[in-house]
Amino acid sequence: xxxxxxxxxxxxxxxxxxxxxxxISRIVFVAVVAIAxxxxxxxxxxxxxxxxLTQVDIYPAAHFVAAWLLVLFDIALLATVAVKCxxxxxxxxxxxxxxxx
Amino acid sequence: MLPGSRNQLxxxxxxxxxxxASAALTVIVVAPLLGDxxxxxxxxxxxxxxVAAFELDHRRRLRKKLRVSDLGLLPALAATAxxxxxxxxxxxxxxxxxxxxxxxxxxxxxxxxxxxTLVLRQAAVLFGPRxxxxxxx
Numbered sequence: 001x002x003x004x005x006x007x008x009x010x011x012x013x014x015x016x017x018x019x020x021x022x023x024i025s026r027i028v029f030v031a032v033v034a035i036a037x038x039x040x041x042x043x044x045x046x047x048x049x050x051x052x053l054t055q056v057d058i059y060p061a062a063h064f065v066a067a068w069l070l071v072l073f074d075i076a077l078l079a080t081v082a083v084k085c086x087x088x089x090x091x092x093x094x095x096x097x098x099x100x101x
Numbered sequence: 102m103l104p105g106s107r108n109q110l111x112x113x114x115x116x117x118x119x120x121x122a123s124a125a126l127t128v129i130v131v132a133p134l135l136g137d138x139x140x141x142x143x144x145x146x147x148x149x150x151x152v153a154a155f156e157l158d159h160r161r162r163l164r165k166k167l168r169v170s171d172l173g174l175l176p177a178l179a180a181t182a183x184x185x186x187x188x189x190x191x192x193x194x195x196x197x198x199x200x201x202x203x204x205x206x207x208x209x210x211x212x213x214x215x216x217x218t219l220v221l222r223q224a225a226v227l228f229g230p231r232x233x234x235x236x237x238x
Binding site: 068071072073075076077079080082083084087091 | 113116117118120121123124125128141144145148149152153156157160
């Protein structure tokens, strides 16, 4: 191993580490959002019962719409995070293969 | 916040908004005809395809030297529709749906992705002509 290869290996290692941190942080973010949604749902259900909102006529329809909005948000969030992670990994692999000056 | 990160955050929020709208449109198109399960499957894949299209376009905008010619609207529409249809058909087949049902779901998913791109007015933003800045010295 020649000495002039060492700086490029360090750069590649640091870039890979940075990429790993970004991917893991995104996964943690999604997990935190999921837990927050569960807590929010639980809170909304109990608040609705406490204030008697479940007796209102439009409550079932509002509950249906709110549940679907949450599902659609989760779909979009997971798709966005997955696409960004894949794109970052592919960019890293392509930049690692390109020769450096 | 790091320089440029506010733009990144705003672009990500726009991407999320468009993905959510695409998924909603797909559920509205597919679920009444083919059921909730197929509607959700199609919504997931249409959202994935549209979010990926946004990401690719966003990344291309950041590159200063673009070696390849910009894709026009029709190839981009065909790519997102084809990806949505293929993913929906594959997932439905894996979940043991009938081939005719899976094919119908794939077709409706493709139609939903095309409608999402055109009607939701992202085409003008995403696939419009690039404006070049000419510096006069």
